[in-house]
Amino acid sequence: MLKPVAYSVELTIPDNEAYTTLVTLVRLGIVCRKLERSEVWVFDVEEARADDLEAQIRSIETIFNPNKHVLFALGSPRPRPGEVWVGERDEDAGQPRPAALREVRLAGRTLEGVFGYRRYKGWRLWESEGEVASQEVIANAAETLLCNPAFQVIIT
């Protein structure tokens, strides 16, 4: 039985991309005081192997570099309040899938017990200090800048 397990990887050093994005959103009239960016990974993992997964992820430096990242498991594979996830549209949706599941390989490593994954860019917006952005603001930010619907999808 597979279950989705989500991790957020965030920078501990200044995030220039988030800063540029915040400046651009404000220029476009989006009410946003603070913006955080994260890499979000959602893995489809065998329930019996779920407890081992974090250690496997922490050992892949292209995902997690302890010198500049913090990694933590999300309670559920859904965005947190004030957050939107942007990922590439699955263009193979609806196509026949291989009958036999294969374990995922990432950065040359086999992730044991993992049979699929999705990757998103997470954007968490605050309208003011301590107040996360409303769904309306998030949708506006996604439509205006954060997502190109020609090839991306959002999850809110």
Add this chain to the structure above:
Amino acid sequence: MKISAARGHRAARVAVPIFPGSNSEEETVRACLAVGLHATLVHWSAGPAALRGYDAYVLPGGFAYEDRIRAGAIAAHDAMMDAVVAAAQRGVLVLGICNGAQILVEAGLVPGTGPARRPTAAFAPNKPGGRFVCRHVYVKLSVPPDRCAITTNLRAEEIIPMWAAHGEGRLAASRHELGRLHRSGHIAFRYCDRFGNFTPEATPNGSPFGAAALTNKDGNVLAIMPHAERDAWTYQQRDGAVRLDARGDAAKMLAPAGGIRLFAGLARALGVKK
């Protein structure tokens, strides 16, 4: 819409706007100068007013704003692009190369089937694998030459050599939109082999229809992914016969060739008779 172009009364003035991270501006200016255009680099910090009054704009390649969010996304909303978008909407000629093409797509100027700054297509990560490709390619004009002002003076189905150097060059859009772009002549150039055959192997990035370039409905904006300016001189030609013919003759070796045809098309559209 009437295409706005200089008619040879004075040297056509072309602005080459550069953003932090642009990296092909010098080659682009050099190619423009070689075909008789008066090209000027305009720094992003000069502000949008510095871009007013030009006869055309050529957005160069690179990684504007480090491709933050997506390739071209931040630059498309930069104040500098306000001037380019306004000019394009008046019919002024705009050419975007590689990252410049990505900016034009993100700005909604091509294919231009939606409102400005609301992209209806994308140059998305390459397939398979999403890897950066750096490869010599050929592209073939796949619309009637007069469909796009910049290609009007090219021969029908003209083949031009270029260099593809991008990680995000695959045309992406909804299935419906892709069909529309194909049917409506928005796909101005397609990748082909040196003989002009459209083959999957000739396309370096998995782009549907082998699409290498998009133009808008009015034909005054052209966004092309491969770099014509990196294959614009005889010594850069992959075709050994071309280089062999110039061997021992410095002037011939340094003469414009190959990809310069795209810039020559721009110059002719602007009334330059050279």
